[in-house]
Amino acid sequence: MSDNVRLIEVKENILDDNEKVAAALRARLKEEKTFLVNLMASPGAGKTSTVIQTTARLKEAFNIGVLEADIDSMVDAEKVAATGITAIQMRTGGFCHLDASMVGDGLDAIGSQDFDLILLENVGNLVCPAEFDTGSALNAMILSVPEGDDKPLKYPLMFSVCEVVLINKIDTCEHFDFDRARFEEGVKKVNPSCTLFDISCRTGEGIDAWVAWLKERTKAHNA
């Protein structure tokens, strides 16, 4: 294991009010000039690949850290760390989402004050993570083309809480019945101001546009 990766166990905090903990984290991160992005998606949509593609393009501009959450295993944090980025694996031990208290533990473990940008990969799940404010300044989600264009109808809360949706695996459109216009219409119905980017972590298509957007958002937050 490389020395820029570490595993921590995180537990649900059932005593504190999550909204209060999240608001306090957001204030602390604003003070520290650290932009925290909460990245949510289904299992296998490409969260870790997106993290790797994004950090590769922004690591000259910013000090970047990554928090990886999973029920079990630390393969994602190891993948990220192998690219030279500092990563913490947060093991939830069966828990289906992150709450603000868990994220606070992750931020303490990585030393959030040392970073301009922290990408937080939530548990792979389109349901529960949408219900909990993590303290991040930006909620982003990834929907991969093979999952289908009807997901905004079925998981409306997730699409309504995210400011930006990345449509990943866009290079595989021809192999799946994915109607891009129908998908966007579904997203806009629950979230009219949502920004969408078409990306492919495999081909690199569209990543630059997303990264340019994220760079501006990070600079604006940390100014």
Next chain:
Amino acid sequence: MSDNVRLIEVKENILDDNEKVAAALRARLKEEKTFLVNLMASPGAGKTSTVIQTTARLKEAFNIGVLEADIDSMVDAEKVAATGITAIQMRTGGFCHLDASMVGDGLDAIGSQDFDLILLENVGNLVCPAEFDTGSALNAMILSVPEGDDKPLKYPLMFSVCEVVLINKIDTCEHFDFDRARFEEGVKKVNPSCTLFDISCRTGEGIDAWVAWLKERTKAHNA
């Protein structure tokens, strides 16, 4: 809306012991000679397509009913009903999994005693549904090739509670880095007796083998 489809709202039962409710349902279904299959998967793995492919091949042999669970929308039940199969859409209103009490409501709504085989499509989620016994006689899951071969490492409980895993979208292997042997190794590590079938709901590949297996299991349960 066709007359073989109906929407019901289901609510969590926080008063009863889920294990007891599930055991009672299982006994009732055994008595009724109704084989209940709990089908779990990530969003977009192909649950509804698998239901449609399966019922198309078994509707001559059995009276089949379908229970579709979703956070919102009734598109899945309508898709199934359009093929002539009786379907109930169970709307969980934001809830991330089914418990046995919700399934009991679905079985009452469809009239379980009239069916030999009922396919229950759980909420699209690899985490929470694995934790709740639904009263089914068989837990089955679908993993689609685009999700990746590392999922047993990350969602071990789901793979450990399922007797059978269908690897869907097998026709798209060449477009994704999916190592079939590595995936099977991961499954067998958490669940050595698990049965795997490679299928494609798009091409029809492998469906017959899965259906033949399910037919035998249904007959054995209802004998």
